[in-house]
Amino acid sequence: xxxxxxxxxxxxxxxxxxxxxxxxxxxxxxxxxxxxxxxxxxxxxxxxxxxxxxxxxxxxxxxxxxxxxxxxxxxxxxxxxxxxxxxxxxxxxxxxxxxxxxxxxxxxxxxxxxxxxxxxxxxxxxxxxxxxxxxxxxxxxxxxxxxxxxxxxxxxxxxxxxxxxxxxxxxxxxxxxxxxxxxxxxxxxxxxxxxxxxxxxxxxxxxxxxxxxxxxxxxxxxxxxxxxxxxxxxxxxxxxxxxxxxxxxxxxxxxxxxxxxxxxxxxxxxxxxxxxxxxxxxxxxxxxxxxxxxxxxxxxxxxxxxxxxxxxxxxxxxxxxxxxxxxxxxxxxxxxxxxxxxxxxxxxxx
Amino acid sequence: xxxxxxxxxxxxxxxxxxxxxxxxxxxxxxxxxxxxxxxxxxxxxxxxxxxxxxxxxxxxxxxxxxxxxxxxxxxxxxxxxxxxxxxxxxxxxxxxxxxxxxxxxxxxxxxxxxxxxxxxxxxxxxxxxxxxxxxxxxxxxxxxxxxxxxxxxxxxxxxxxxxxxxxxxxxxxxxxxxxxxxxxxxxxxxxxxxxxxxxxxxxxxxxxxxxxxxxxxxxxxxxxxxxxxxxxxxxxxxxxxxxxxxxxxxxxxxxxxxxxxxxxxxxxxxxxxxxxxxxxxxxxxxxxxxxxxxxxxxxxxxxxxxxxxxxxxxxxxxxxxxxxxxxxxxxxxxxxxxxxxxxxxxxxxxxxxxxxxxxxxxxxxxxxxxxxxxxxxxxxxxxxxxxxxxxxxxxxxxxxxxxxxxxxxxxxxxxxxxxxxxxxxxxxxxxxxxxxxxxxxxxxxxxxxxxxxxxxxxxxxxxxxxxxxxxxxxxxxxxxxxxxxxxxxxxxxxxxxxxxxxxxxxxxxxxxxxxxxxxxxxxxxxxxxxxxxxxxxxxxxxxxxxxxxxxxxxxxxxxxx
Numbered sequence: 001x002x003x004x005x006x007x008x009x010x011x012x013x014x015x016x017x018x019x020x021x022x023x024x025x026x027x028x029x030x031x032x033x034x035x036x037x038x039x040x041x042x043x044x045x046x047x048x049x050x051x052x053x054x055x056x057x058x059x060x061x062x063x064x065x066x067x068x069x070x071x072x073x074x075x076x077x078x079x080x081x082x083x084x085x086x087x088x089x090x091x092x093x094x095x096x097x098x099x100x101x102x103x104x105x106x107x108x109x110x111x112x113x114x115x116x117x118x119x120x121x122x123x124x125x126x127x128x129x130x131x132x133x134x135x136x137x138x139x140x141x142x143x144x145x146x147x148x149x150x151x152x153x154x155x156x157x158x159x160x161x162x163x164x165x166x167x168x169x170x171x172x173x174x175x176x177x178x179x180x181x182x183x184x185x186x187x188x189x190x191x192x193x194x195x196x197x198x199x200x201x202x203x204x205x206x207x208x209x210x211x212x213x214x215x216x217x218x219x220x221x222x223x224x225x226x227x228x229x230x231x232x233x234x235x236x237x238x239x240x241x242x243x244x245x246x247x248x249x250x251x252x253x254x255x256x257x258x259x260x261x262x263x264x265x266x267x268x269x270x271x272x273x274x275x276x277x278x279x280x281x282x283x284x285x286x287x288x289x290x291x292x293x294x295x296x297x298x299x300x301x302x303x304x305x306x307x308x309x310x311x312x313x314x315x316x317x318x319x320x321x322x323x324x325x326x327x328x329x330x331x332x333x334x335x336x337x338x339x340x341x342x343x344x345x346x347x348x349x350x
Numbered sequence: 351x352x353x354x355x356x357x358x359x360x361x362x363x364x365x366x367x368x369x370x371x372x373x374x375x376x377x378x379x380x381x382x383x384x385x386x387x388x389x390x391x392x393x394x395x396x397x398x399x400x401x402x403x404x405x406x407x408x409x410x411x412x413x414x415x416x417x418x419x420x421x422x423x424x425x426x427x428x429x430x431x432x433x434x435x436x437x438x439x440x441x442x443x444x445x446x447x448x449x450x451x452x453x454x455x456x457x458x459x460x461x462x463x464x465x466x467x468x469x470x471x472x473x474x475x476x477x478x479x480x481x482x483x484x485x486x487x488x489x490x491x492x493x494x495x496x497x498x499x500x501x502x503x504x505x506x507x508x509x510x511x512x513x514x515x516x517x518x519x520x521x522x523x524x525x526x527x528x529x530x531x532x533x534x535x536x537x538x539x540x541x542x543x544x545x546x547x548x549x550x551x552x553x554x555x556x557x558x559x560x561x562x563x564x565x566x567x568x569x570x571x572x573x574x575x576x577x578x579x580x581x582x583x584x585x586x587x588x589x590x591x592x593x594x595x596x597x598x599x600x601x602x603x604x605x606x607x608x609x610x611x612x613x614x615x616x617x618x619x620x621x622x623x624x625x626x627x628x629x630x631x632x633x634x635x636x637x638x639x640x641x642x643x644x645x646x647x648x649x650x651x652x653x654x655x656x657x658x659x660x661x662x663x664x665x666x667x668x669x670x671x672x673x674x675x676x677x678x679x680x681x682x683x684x685x686x687x688x689x690x691x692x693x694x695x696x697x698x699x700x701x702x703x704x705x706x707x708x709x710x711x712x713x714x715x716x717x718x719x720x721x722x723x724x725x726x727x728x729x730x731x732x733x734x735x736x737x738x739x740x741x742x743x744x745x746x747x748x749x750x751x752x753x754x755x756x757x758x759x760x761x762x763x764x765x766x767x768x769x770x771x772x773x774x775x776x777x778x779x780x781x782x783x784x785x786x787x788x789x790x791x792x793x794x795x796x797x798x799x800x801x802x803x804x805x806x807x808x809x810x811x812x813x814x815x816x817x818x819x820x821x822x823x824x825x826x827x828x829x830x831x832x833x834x835x836x837x838x839x840x841x842x843x844x845x846x847x848x849x850x851x852x853x854x855x856x857x858x859x860x861x862x863x864x865x866x867x868x869x870x871x872x873x874x875x876x877x878x879x880x881x882x883x884x885x886x887x888x889x890x891x892x893x894x895x896x897x898x899x900x901x902x903x904x905x906x907x908x909x910x911x
Contacts, residue, residue, distance in 0.1 A: 295525070296525060297525055297526065298521070298522050298524075298525030298526045299664075299667055324664050324667070326666060327666075335669070336669040336670040336672075336673045337450065337453045337454070337670075337673060339670040340453060340518075340670050340673050340677075341445075341446050341449055341453070343518055343670070343674070344449065344514055344515070344518050345411065345442050345446070347514070347517065347521065347784065348410070348411040348412045348442070348445075348784050349411075
């Protein structure tokens with residue numbers, strides 16, 4: 001596939017094939033857009049943007065010099081931890097202190113301006129997240145709730161700098177990767193003001209019932225549901241009839257909200273605790289979209305949704321993840337046959 | 351009933367048939383050129399019966415088979431779509447149970463059916479038609495009718511079941527792996543399987559080798575196929591060769607008809623000229639049966655492709671994926687092999703019995719010549735069968751023969767449609783039926799014209815590849831002899847008895863077909879590019895033109911006129 005190399009892309013220009021260009025997180029979001037899901041709007045800075053930044057600011061050479069200087073006498077991951085902390089701090093400081101080259105700054109500014117226009121919110125708050133081509137979970141930072149052009153640019157540099165955290169440097173040494181060159185992509189995406197969030201599985205995972213879907217959710221962000229820390233609201237939907245067959249509304253006391261740095265646990269207001277976190281209309285819309293995705297990929301899906309309180313239904317429903325669902329099967333051969341028969345019947349229903 | 355109806359009860363009648371369906375499609379694959387009345391009677395009655403039988407036994411949720419009509423020698427079909435959602439649901443429940451045997455042991459089922467049919471054929475063949483009494487002859491005829499009906503029951507039951515799997519598999523590859531049945535990867539998964547039709551071809555190529563070993567090469571090269579027997583007779587070696595040839599023809603290749611869906615041409619057993627022609631062609635053109643060699647390569651490629659795609663599928667999904675892959679692959683060989691045991695063999699039996707009666711009728715003065723029987727229908731045969739000397743059926747024969755000649759001259763319309771109903775509406779109906787046979791054999795995908803390619807003709811890929819070569823337009827088996835190595839054959843559609851010539855072809859272009867049509871299946875096995883559904887390839891392309899055929903893009907370019 002021909003990939004037109006740019007510094008910045010809109011999410012809808014991306015797909016799985018862009019993994020090496022913009023990193024995994026951005027490529028995955030692009031893939032979701034491509035299959036027709038509404039994902040939080042935003043743009044991606046490519047590895048090339050990082051390279052341009054490092055070259056035009058002279059940081060590329062500078063970092064090499066710093067590394068050479070600090071590792072002149074050799075570097076032992078287990079013993080020289082102090083040395084690595086100094087190395088990390090020196091490089092990060094150098095990156096954060098460098099001005100964004102005017103050309104690149106102008107481009108980021110233009111995309112941010114366009115994003116505000118697209119969403120219809122001035123100085124829209126964004127998350128600035130690292131997006132590596134290979135996942136190194138937790139090794140690079142994410143900044144939430146960033147508003148305004150100059151702040152966005154400042155945090156883009158912070159994410160680039162975060163590729164030189166001590167942990168990241170250790171990881172690269174252990175994996176025989178160069179210390180001084182750590183290209184990553186960045187996702188700048190609209191922050192969701194979550195009324196509620198959760199997951200949908202287009203199969204009942206314990207019995208492998210493909211005619212039904214299960215929606216689970218809580219107020220606030222989806223982490224509480226995904227991590228299984230709270231008892232969420234739970235709804236079973238018949239996918240063929242599109243009716244809610246059973247509902248269990250839990251008493252929800254805690255929810256996940258955005259704090260100053262990252263997420264925090266908050267209290268669910270007392271008047272909301274026993275109310276369902278999504279209404280029927282939202283549930284059925286979530287199922288409808290998930291069924292489309294299931295049909296697209298040909299297998300049951302495990303997807304994460306968020307309802308944004310600022311928008312009206314159905315524009316309020318956003319998707320942040322879609323992947324094949326894992327579910328239990330009993331006798332493998334018999335089950336495979338049953339499943340094939342299910343798929344055949346599905347064929348006749350399209 | 352008018353006495354001149356060919357297929358009583360199923361003659362196309364606009365005033366009532368548009369109520370059943372607003373669109374009736376011509377079966378261009380089988381009923382062009384127009385059928386004789388006798389064969390039309392068999393096809394319309396029993397293909398129709400078989401489809402409804404198969405769809406009912408399987409309880410296909412959306413379709414109850416097809417209805418058929420006869421008009422001027424053409425077969426016209428309409429799908430019996432299940433519209434009521436409740437009924438669909440009830441059929442789904444029964445389908446769950448009915449499809450199971452296919453998933454459990456498809457080839458086991460097929461073996462049982464082959465045995466049943468071969469038993470029926472043997473019983474029919476046991477009667478010496480020319481020595482039989484009139485009553486025995488009529489019994490044989492009735493039993494042939496039953497055999498043909500049973501053939502279509504098995505045919506359509508098996509086909510509906512296994513084609514459902516094929517359509518599903520194609521959808522799964524599209525969704526999970528991003529390629530469909532026109533992609534080379536898909537074709538690799540379906541290639542490298544032996545089948546009975548190929549084994550018969552192999553037998554003929556072996557005979558060519560034996561003829562050369564016996565020093566008969568010059569006889570074959572200097573004699574026309576139709577005169578081969580006389581030329582071989584005088585020598586000892588020639589007689590020895592004829593003995594093994596006749597044995598093979600009686601046992602394996604003889605029960606073939608040039609046209610799978612008509613009985614007005616001799617079987618290879620009656621007239622082995624086509625078999626001699628294949629042997630002659632093999633010797634002349636230095637052809638050897640390379641399919642066994644090729645198959646090893648194709649099989650290795652298939653296994654490698656299987657491995658490659660399975661890795662792309664999540665481990666927990668592999669089990670069912672393999673189940674459906676296996677059945678789709680069964681479909682690939684079944685699509686070709688069933689022709690040998692079902693259509694070709696059963697219709698050869700119909701010809702045998704019908705002509706047996708024809709000879710008796712001609713002898714007793716009921717009709718003028720044995721072939722005239724093709725212009726009668728079974729009810730009329732029954733009318734005169736026990737006492738043929740008492741009846742004169744010539745007036746019916748005369749009138750029908752004149753009609754048939756007229757049909758052949760005028761040709762038939764591709765569809766009959768109610769006023770205000772468009773071709774697009776009709777196609778939509780076909781797709782909604784989800785009828786797997788309609789989708790994969792009769793209709794196929796419609797070619798997409800891509801102006802940017804600046805091609806002269808568009809079609810759909812049946813087997814991938816790119817080739818340049820000389821056009822040879824082939825309408826009948828007799829024209830196969832003009833093909834030389836590397837030529838691109840252009841035909842309305844291809845017949846199973848044409849398979850041997852595929853080994854020297856550069857490529858194939860057919861007016862009509864889909865991914866499970868004969869040309870596509872055989873093209874894939876021989877690894878040559880095939881384009882289907884060009885609709886007007888036989889009109890646009892002429893003998894001697896040099897063309898480039900890009901099957902991957904579904905495009906044909908005329909290089910030199």
